[in-house]
Amino acid sequence: MLRTSTRRVTSSLSRTVVFARCLNTQSGAVPFPEKLAFAFDIDGVLKQGHHNVLPEAKRVLQLLSGGDGRLSKPIPFLLITNGGGVPDEERRAALSSELGVQLGPDQLVQSHTPLRDYVKPYREKPVLVIGGAGESCRRVAESYGLKHAYIPQDVIKWKPAIWDRTALTEEEEAFARPADFSQIPLSAVFVMHDTHDWGRDIALILDTLSAKDGILGTKREHKSDQGEVELVLSNADVEWRSDWPIPRLGQGAFRLSLEAVYKATTGLELPYKQFGKPFKATYDFSELSLRRYLSSVGRNPDIPLNVYMVGDNPASDIAGANAHGWSSILVRTGVFSDENGETPEHKPTVIMDDVEKGVEWAIRRETGRIL
Ligand SMILES: [Mg+2]
Known part of the structure; x- marks a missing residue:
């Protein structure tokens, strides 16, 4: 249930002004909470739907970033989302514009952002990248330094018989790259966003994981559930909220389907590495990002941090x-x-009712001041 009203927004604004003034260390009212940091989910916390930025979210981010001059220095924060499919720099620029604050390079973690470090061993190797519209996830992969990132349309262009249920569109024909996969040993599959064609992508992942030495069109003996080709997924959410009133199926639902088909065809458990909330790899990367941010603003990156995650999803955030x-x-x-x-x-x-009340509560908790 969405709970916003003009009256509530107005009273929240006045509360924020009061507590922000109290925090201004130049007034000496409250010691600056040196250990405090925040991590915000985006959908359902800062935004509702694709375009609706909550007014209380804008106020809170302005306050924490020190952009309005009411804090003596910024309180570190970052955004962690299970969304993705867009290169980090592009998403950061779009969100900065929408939210009214300039997000730094260490202040946004999309579902696939931790792969930036993880994919380093694959930079010179051919990999299959799946998800998103068009070739958006190839652009993400290339922004992480992967030099030989192939997408399903490249494979279909090579051998249309590998998935003959849907032909490439004219647009796909134009961006699909010519390649001879009989000579290209795929070394990993990265699912970086929701896939637009589950049947095609399940078939291609099965073929790749079952291939001998990663060569499509070959088949190896399945002797264990340790695949020769690594499978990495970036988001485990089974459902997500769009503008449609009923939850939509996400990448987690795709993985469940893939697991079932893999088990039915090989008798084995699907081997994979999972990123995204609530998985440890994503939180480890996020904490590292907060410390990089501290370093970038000249503060000690090694101080103990009391991080508050603000989210709307109990199962992930x-x-x-x-x-x-x-x-x-x-x-x-x-x-x-x-x-x-x-x-x-x-x-x-x-x-708490909303992000603003949550941030107020956390600051009160850290400073010991009842506002
Ligand atoms: Mg959410």
Whole structure:
């Protein structure tokens, strides 16, 4: 249930002004919370739907970034989303414009951003990259330094018989790159975003994982569930909220389907590495990003941090934060609702109406000041 009203927004604004003034160390009212940092989910916390930025989110980010001059220095924060399919620099520029704050390079973690470090051993090797519209995920892969990133359309262009249910469109014919996969040993498959053609992509992943030495059109003996070709997925969400009133199927649902087909055809468990919330790899990368940010603004990157994750999804945002030793703030502006007395499956540190109230609560908790 979405709960916004003009009256509430107005009262939130005045509250924020009051507590921000109290925090200005130049007034000497409250010591600056040196250890405090925030991690925000985007959908259902800062935004609702594709285009609707919540006004309280804009105010909070302005405050924390120090952009309005009310804080003596910024409080570190970053955004962690299970979304993706767009190169980080492009998404960062778009979000900076939408949210009204300039996000630095260490302040955005998309589902595939941790792959930037993870893919280093594959930079010179041929890999298959799956997900997103057109060749967007190839652009993501190339932005991470992968020099030989192929996409499903390249494979179909090589041998249309490998998936004859849907032909390439004119546009796909134009961007698909010519390649002879009988001579290209694929070494990994990276699923970086929701796939637009589940049947095609399940078939291609099965073929690649089952191939001998990564050569499409060959088949190796399945003697164990340790594949020769590594499979990496960036987002485990089974469902997600779009502008449609019923939750839509996400990359996690695709993986469940892939697992079932792999088991049915090989008798084995699907071997894969999972990134995205709530997985440890993503939280480790995010904490490292917060420390890089501290370093970039001239602060000690090694100080103990009290990180507060603000999210709307107990199963991803809250579960991941709790497991990582962060505090967690569950908000009511997204998928979670307790209107009928529901309790979240993963218990947060606190439940608040929205991101602004959550941030106020965390600052009060860290400074000991009742505002
Ligand atoms: Mg969310």
